[in-house]
Amino acid sequence: MTKAPYEEVHTCIQNITYADTYANFIPAALRLIKEKEGTLNLDFLKGWTVPKAQAWLEKLPGVGPKISAYVLNTSRLRMPALIVDTHHWRVAKLLGLINHDTPFEKAASCFERQIPNTWTAKDREDHHFMIKQIGLDFCKDGDLLPFVSAFIS
Structure with missing residues (x-):
C-alpha cells in the first residue's frame, strides 16, 4: 500500500x-x-499514553485528532481514545455537554474530562457511535427538537 x-x-x-x-x-x-x-x-505505541500516541500519529499526513483517536481506539491497540466527529460535536453542544463556543479541536478534551476513567476503548467507541447516530437521525439544521419530541410524545 x-x-x-x-x-x-x-x-x-x-x-x-x-x-x-x-x-x-x-x-x-x-x-x-x-x-x-x-x-x-504501530505496536510500538502500546506502552505510550494516549495523548503521546495521538501526538505521534498526528504528525503523519492527513491525521488529525479524529483519525488518531480512531486508529488507537479501534485497532488492535485498543487504546481508550475518544473519537469525536462533527456530528458528535454538534449534538454535544445542543445537549449542553460542551459549551456552544467550544471549538471542534477542543471538544475531545472536554469530553475526556466528563467520562469515567474506567471506560474502555469499546465503551468510548460505543459512545461515539451512539452520539453520532443521534446527530445523523435526529439533528436537523442544528436543532434537536425532533430528538426531544420523540421522547415527549
Missing part, C-alpha cells in the same frame, strides 16, 4: 468523506511509518 497508485487507493476508500484527499495521504502516511519504524506496525 505504500506504493499503491492514487486510483487503487481511491477505489478502496471511495465511500468515505474526502476520499480524493485521503487517497494521497494514506500511502504517504504509511511510507513515513515504515521509514521511522522500519515496519508497517
Whole structure:
C-alpha cells in the first residue's frame, strides 16, 4: 500500500468523506511509518499514553485528532481514545455537554474530562457511535427538537 497508485487507493476508500484527499495521504502516511519504524506496525505505541500516541500519529499526513483517536481506539491497540466527529460535536453542544463556543479541536478534551476513567476503548467507541447516530437521525439544521419530541410524545 505504500506504493499503491492514487486510483487503487481511491477505489478502496471511495465511500468515505474526502476520499480524493485521503487517497494521497494514506500511502504517504504509511511510507513515513515504515521509514521511522522500519515496519508497517504501530505496536510500538502500546506502552505510550494516549495523548503521546495521538501526538505521534498526528504528525503523519492527513491525521488529525479524529483519525488518531480512531486508529488507537479501534485497532488492535485498543487504546481508550475518544473519537469525536462533527456530528458528535454538534449534538454535544445542543445537549449542553460542551459549551456552544467550544471549538471542534477542543471538544475531545472536554469530553475526556466528563467520562469515567474506567471506560474502555469499546465503551468510548460505543459512545461515539451512539452520539453520532443521534446527530445523523435526529439533528436537523442544528436543532434537536425532533430528538426531544420523540421522547415527549
